Amino acid sequence: MADSSNPFFSPSTLPYQLPPFADIRDEHYRPAFERGFAEQLAEVEAITANPEAPTFENTMIALERSGQTLQRVAEVFFNKSSSDSTDFTNALEEEMAPRLAAHQDAIRLNPDLYRRIDDLYGRRDELGLDAESRYLIERYRTEFTLAGAGLSDDDKARLREYNQRLSTLTTRFEKNLLADTNELAVVFDSAEELAGLGPGELSAAAEAARERGLDGKYVVTLVLPTGHPWLATLTDRSVRERIMTASRARGIRGGDNDNRPLVLEITRLRAERARLLGFDTHAAFVTADETARTPQAVADMLGRLAPPAARNARAEQADLSEQLDTAGGSATVEAWDWAYLAGKVRAAKYDVDLAAMRPYFEAERVLRDGVFYAATRLYGITFEERTDLVAYHPEARVFEVRNEDGSALGLYILDLYTRDSKRGGAWMNPLVAQSDLLGTPTVVVNNLNVPKPAPGSPTLLTYDETNTLFHEFGHALHGLFARVTYPKFAGTNVFRDFVEFPSQVNEMWMLWPEIVEHYAVHHETGERMPQELIDRLHASESFNEGFATSEYLAAALLDQAWHSITADDTVADVAAFEADALAAVGLDNPAVPPRYASTYFAHTFSGGYDAGYYSYIWSEVLDADTVEWFKENGGLTRENGDRFRRRLLGVGGAKDPLEAYRDFRGRDAVIEPLLKRRGLDG
Known part of the structure; x- marks a missing residue:
């Protein structure tokens, strides 16, 4: 294919090198992958064939310049x-995943390249490098x-066999999950069955049905976590049960989309690979190059949090039972009851109804007058929608981001x-x-999964969806x-x-007085x-945190359990393993299922968080401590924003993150603000 005919063969000429999506066709991907593989291997070969002694320029710089296509x-x-x-991308991804793993291995396992890097590592004190360049050698060598x-x-x-097989399995896990999630969407015949939903939610359910050729019906599409957000308002208990049952059925129904065999093979291969690499478990392998360093450090923290979280969840459950008795029916609180009854208890105790807040969270105002406005107040940056720039999907919007002085910062796509394809x-x-x-x-993308209402209807976000938008925008920043x-x-x-950590910090601005009153x-x-x-709402912030912390910790500890098995262990039953793992930590409450069960735990079996789902609460220690810093230092000010941007966000990965945190905070983080936030401080 001629260079001029494939958009990937040269850098884009669009603003900010935005990929030329209007020109990209399916037939461009495979040739670009093929050329990309060949080019980078040739570039690495040129490095290792260089007869000169290794230098930072002829080895590290050359390696960093490789692989651009x-x-x-x-x-x-x-x-x-x-x-x-699409069917095309699904098939190509399954084909390319093992090839990409093999390509990466061809570089990382190249003995000549490793010797050159190791040589530079041994002489790093003599090379007169700046801090980022020295760190580059250290990271590559590690x-x-x-x-x-x-x-x-x-x-x-x-x-290589392990890596290629695992790449195939994790890709298949994701495809199975998407297919099963679509197949298990719950169909209802009438709006009356969905009593409790607002007009926007009903419109979204009707639109989802129409897109499936089910005009006149209503479809509730499933979300990734176990609990669907609409369970908080649906009044019909049997309807809530249908949705929860469908959610928990993903990947366990047999047939082509059954993820149980994949879970067993993935965890076995990861354990065998870890032993080959000199580690007892996959968890030990993963944490060796994280800030945690060891699985024991993770276990110590999660173990400290689990007992009080489970205790608080049981106390919350007792309150819910009283509401269930009042409403009639069985006195046993089930998983599909929790969000709905918690809303009733929150309303009774604090006079807060999260569902009643939705009319105040119109998506466009949340975005422009909330998310963007907070970033402008804190960092001085501005946003302008670029309708002249084409994104990869008609619903994806492109915004140009500039610094306060007007200089270019990058593009943000929302x-x-x-949709069924996401x-x-x-x-x-x-x-x-x-x-x-x-x-x-820089060009960054945020993807969310907000149900789309029918044309002409406003998009009203839930409280959690609003929080998620602030969170994901923290990653974008x-x-x-x-x-x-x-x-x-x-x-x-x-x-x-x-x-x-940065994304969790950005959540704080959602209810910050100057921000919330603006949007x-x-x-x-x-x-x-x-x-x-x-x-x-502020007074009720620790309400239901027993449940929220327990469902999260159940997933995090389940992830750790799967990746703490050794190559000599045999696991044959996914459900039994899950039950035993949750019972071992006291989080086996049927009314509080894990946020993700194994067969739809995309984070750990296809999303790169394997043995790392603990990261959210690990990072939240830093986040809660940072929120305290902002409160102690005047809150939403440009001075504070500039300090956070310069010393943390602007560093990227060019510095040890805990060192960057100490530079920002003046000390290491402490756990007490997190314990207080989650109601775990006794």
Whole structure:
């Protein structure tokens, strides 16, 4: 294919090197992958064939410059396969996943390249490097060593087999989950069955049915977590049970989409690979290169939190039982009752009805007058929608982001709505990653899964969806603000158990007085959300945290349990393993199921959080401590924003994250603010 005919063969000429989505066709992807693989291997071969002694320039700089074609196609393709998949992308991803794993192994397991990096590592004190360049050598040497660069040839061959097979299995897990999630969407015949939903939610359910050719019916599409947000308002208990049952059935019904065999094979192969690499378990392998360092450190923290969380959940359950008795029917609180009854208890205790807040969370106002406005107040940046720039899907919107002085910062793309072709959850990823070395700017994407109402109806976000938008935008800011020399450190390329920290911090602005009063406006009356409602909401912040913490910890500990098995252990029954793992930590309450069960636990079996789902609460220690810092230092000020941007967000991955945190905070984080936030301080 001629260079001019494939958009991936050269950098985009669009603003900020935005990929030319209007020109990209399915037939462009495979040739670009093929060329990308060949180019980078040739570039690495040129490094190792260089007869000169290793230098930072002829080894590290050359390695950082390699693979640009592959990077361009991979960023675009994997974003599309996650947010707008087709039969073509599904098939190509299954084909390319093992090939990409093999390609990465060809580089990381290259003995000549490893020797050059190791030589530079041994002489790093003599090279006169700046801090980022020195850190680059250290990171490559650590990652190559952990990846198996020092193994024998026979062991490397086995390792390649493990990596390629695992890439195939995790890709298949994601495809099975998407297919089963779509198949298990719950169909209802009438709006009366969905009593409790607002007009916007009913409109979204009707639109989902229409898109499936079920005009006149209503479809409740499933979300990634166990609990659907609409369970909080649906009044018919049997309807809530149908939705919860469908959610929990994903991946366990047999047939082509059964994920149980994949879970067993993935965890077995990960354990065998860990032993080959010199670790007892996959958890030990993963945490060795995270801030936690050991599974025991993770276990100590989660073990400290689990007992009080379970205790608080039981106390909350007793309150819910009283509401269930009042409402009639069985006195046993089931998983599908919790959100609905918790809403009743919250209303009785605090006079707070989260569902009644939806009219104040119209999506466009939340975005422009909330999320963007907070970023402008804190960092001075501005946003302008670029309708002249085409994104990868008609619903994805492109915004140009500039610094206060008008200088260019990057592009931000928001893809808000759910669709059958989009995987569940919410996430951020780069399309173009900033690097001074390569002269590349920044383009980042946020994907959410908000049900889309019928044309002409407003998009009203739930409280949780509003919080999620602020959260994911925190990731986007991390990607936009990072200013690094080397591509390896671009954006959110930090340790997995640190990456959630900036996004969690950004959640604080959702209810910050100057922000919430600016965007929380009733979409019909124009009235601002009453301050007394916000005050009551703050007063209820620790309400239901026993449940929230327990369901999260159940998933985090389940992830750790799966990845704490050794290569000699035999697991044959997914459900039995889950039950035993939850019972062992006292989180086996049927009314509080894990946020994700194994067969739809995308984070750990297809999303890169394997043995790392603990990262959310691990990062939340830093987040809660940072919120205290902002409160102690005047809150939403440009001075505070500039400090946080310069010392943390702007660093990207170019510095040890805990060192960057100490530079920002003046000390290490303490856990007490987290315990207080979650009601675990006794």
